[in-house]
Amino acid sequence: MKSPASDPAAFDAAAHVAHMEKMLGLTIEEAWRPSVVANMAAIAKAAELALSVDIPEDSEPAPVFRP
């Protein structure tokens, strides 16, 4: 069984966005914040699903891809 991409109970998209916003020097106006947070939550959910597949540990990552 693989460990999850994040702790779904603990992953707080709003808190992650607020932290990374400062770390990366981003500007997020309050009017956009809910949408940015929603997008972050969607990415977290997708990562959760992508990383839930139990593939061999030595699978080759594919940053340069040859079909």
Place this chain on the structure above:
Amino acid sequence: MSLPLDPSLGTATEIAAAVRTGQVSADDIVRLCLERIAALNPRLNAFTDVTAARALAKAGRIDAARARGETLPPLAGVPYAVKNLFDIEGLPTRAGSKINRERAPAEADSALGARLEAAGAILLGGLNMGEYAYDFTGQNVHDGNALNPHDPARMAGGSSGGSGTAVAAGMAPLALGSDTNGSIRVPSSLCGLFGLKPTFGRLTRHGTYPFVAEFDHLGPMARATADLALAYDLMQGPEPADGHLADRPVEPTVPELGKGLDGLRIGVLGDHFKRFGHPEAYRGVETVAAALGATEEAILPQATAARAAGFVITAATGSSLHFDRIRSRPQDYDPATRDRFIAGTMIPAPWLIGAQKLRSWYRDRARELFERFDILLAPATPCFAPRSEETTLVLDGVEVPLRPNMGVYTQAISFIGLPVATVPVWLEGAVLPIGVQVIAAPWREDLVLRVSAALEAAGTCRSFVAEVPA
């Protein structure tokens, strides 16, 4: 061959033949297209730049060459247009953005544009697109929305929205688009066109503005399979300046088109590809499967997770491309992409690398599946063209954001770079088209185009110029 009353509404292949035989001049064709653009573009928003002077000059050279008795190249006199992320000499490559308009004008056309030009095709201009290609709707806050010619109250689909609009409205018989997660296939489905997304690495991207290096593909959209094959064949070939291009020989598909279905093992993708859709998505696939005699179900394991991995990689790589700009001038982005790009900068590395590992694993499962099948069928979009004001979609009873989820079926395929022909189906009684993905193993564009041609010849799939409602 019989040309329509307005010869510019013929297919690219028909126009090329008519110009070659002198039935019509290239100048007439270009003027007819420019008139149609002038009449329809204010309502449909397909073109962001019209290169009329350049087009008329080129048409004049072609007509003069013919008058001198010269043999004309294969696309001589065929108008085309390009999504505005392709470089056009003399214009800044805006890629659907406000920011890129500050770029210096391109010094040359894109490599693919240059190849079409060398074959005699005539550029009409640059086409509208979703900002920086992060889009499946064809909507753009800076340039207005590309609208669906079959019902202008509806979306063209994106991000190659203007490409879909222009070809379906008869403004041009041929357009080039890009497809990262579905941006050729989605507008082809919504606008009722034939579209080709070749194998990843097949066609050079030199001279185009990128989105996601891992997934960006370029390809043609048209109203006939023969036009896709003709343009695609002319666009193949090496380009030393392009590091992503695969080392493949030119493999012409035009000679393969008439070979029919004999010997092809055709499967219908199940699991992920039989979930999430509205009834029309499944009926489109059933119609095509029935015409092809395909009954066996094929399973691409973990396609839903694969699609999710594509979503993560897209967000991470796309946002990295925009990292400096999204920090320094977020207000200049389209709000619909801005918030996605901002969120994409915040992805932990293990999520990205994990997604990249799944990509290799999933590719290997696809290779196994192609030992049993030559062709796989799947829906192109989960539904008909949505109305322009819609922002959410109900998939499997769950309301989800529309913009990312129109690609629920396409993203799971381009994730591993498979070649796809999107074919348009008009269901009985339907007033809108729906597309079906015809998918093959890597480098088998010949097979997807062969099947597309067979479906077109049988009348199962057809594309035509929309009668744009007044």
